[in-house]
Amino acid sequence: MDFIQTIILAIVQGVSEFLPISSSAHLILVPKLGDWVDQGLAFDVVLHLGTLSAVIFYYRHSIGEIIVAFFSKNPNADVNAKLGWGVIIATIPVGIAGLLFKGVIEDNLRSPEVIAYATLLFGLLLGLADYLNRKRGAFKADIDWLDMLIIGIFQALALIPGTSRSGITITAALLLGFGYKLALKFSFLLSIPVIVLSSLLIFVDLYQTPEPVNWIFLATGFLTAGIFAYLTLYFFIKSLEKISMLPFVAYRIILAAVLLAFF
Structure with a gap:
């Protein structure tokens, strides 16, 4: 891997991690x-x-408000504390599924064909959720325990390459009746423990199969991915009310068609 590849992969990861287009799919496909x-x-x-x-x-x-509220004397009465509980509860299904099916997924579900069909199927589901959401006159203002569990179960589907973790959790939140703002906020907060858990799993594999490390490439990748992820978050959240999910649904359909045509 050279410096240009490092920059390209870091940009791909940074941009696609929080957009509903699947970062894992792009990190598999770009090198291919x-x-x-x-x-x-x-x-x-x-x-x-x-x-x-x-x-x-x-x-x-x-995050600071959630932590303070979570450890307050009466956390059940605080919206921020409920968000904290929601992140914990919604992480459980994907954690269990990851431990149980990690090997199966890596051995059988990382092909371009699987990515294409998952990209298409869950892209269409996102489009449906977005359409139904825009037809609603009012949205839920709070997340209850059942919502947390349902979103967590949907998130477990993101282990299939091409699904998109942010895409499937936003889809679930929209189907449950949440507006864009809360749906995105919960989805992105939910990414924190998932990224931590997935990184720990990779650390285990890395410890078992040590490989040479180029610290300059690693530092470049970290900074580039972080900068582009932050910019993506900022502009995605600011512009979503105006553009809806339609451009991302269209992108997923086109990407799936290209994959099926070439692979």
């Missing part, structure tokens, strides 16, 4: 299309940590 050698486990960890730093920095004030 470029006929590049595998970037290695250490680089994958660093890119994930870069995007993690971006979402933590973007929501730093909300």
Whole structure:
């Protein structure tokens, strides 16, 4: 892997991590299309940590409020505390599914064909959720326990490459009756423990199969992924009310068609 590949993969990860287009799919496909050698486990960890730093920095004030409310004397009465519980509860299904099916997914579900069909199917589901959401006159203002669990179950589907973790959790939130603002906020906060857990799993694999480390490439990848992830978060959240999910649904349909045509 050279410096240009490092920059390209970091930008791909930073931009696609929080957009509903599947970062894992793009990180699998870009090296395949470029006929590049595998970037290695250490680089994958660093890119994930870069995007993690971006979402933590973007929501730093909300995270602080959630932590304070979570450990207050009466956390059940506070919306921020419920968000904290929601992040924990909605993470459980994907954590269990990841531990149970990690090997199966890596061995059988990382093909371009699977990515194409998942991209198409869940893209259409996102379009349906967005259409129904825009027909509503009012939205839920709070997340209850059942909502948390349902969104968590949907999130487990993101283990299938091509699904998009942010895409499927936003889809679930929209189907449950949440507006864009709360749907995105919960989805992106939910990414924090998921990125941490996935990075820990990669660390285990990395420990078992040590590989040479190029610290300059790793530092470049971390900074680039973090910067582009933050910019993506900022502009995505600011512009979504105006553009809706339609451009991302269209992109997923086109991407799926290209994949099916070429692979």
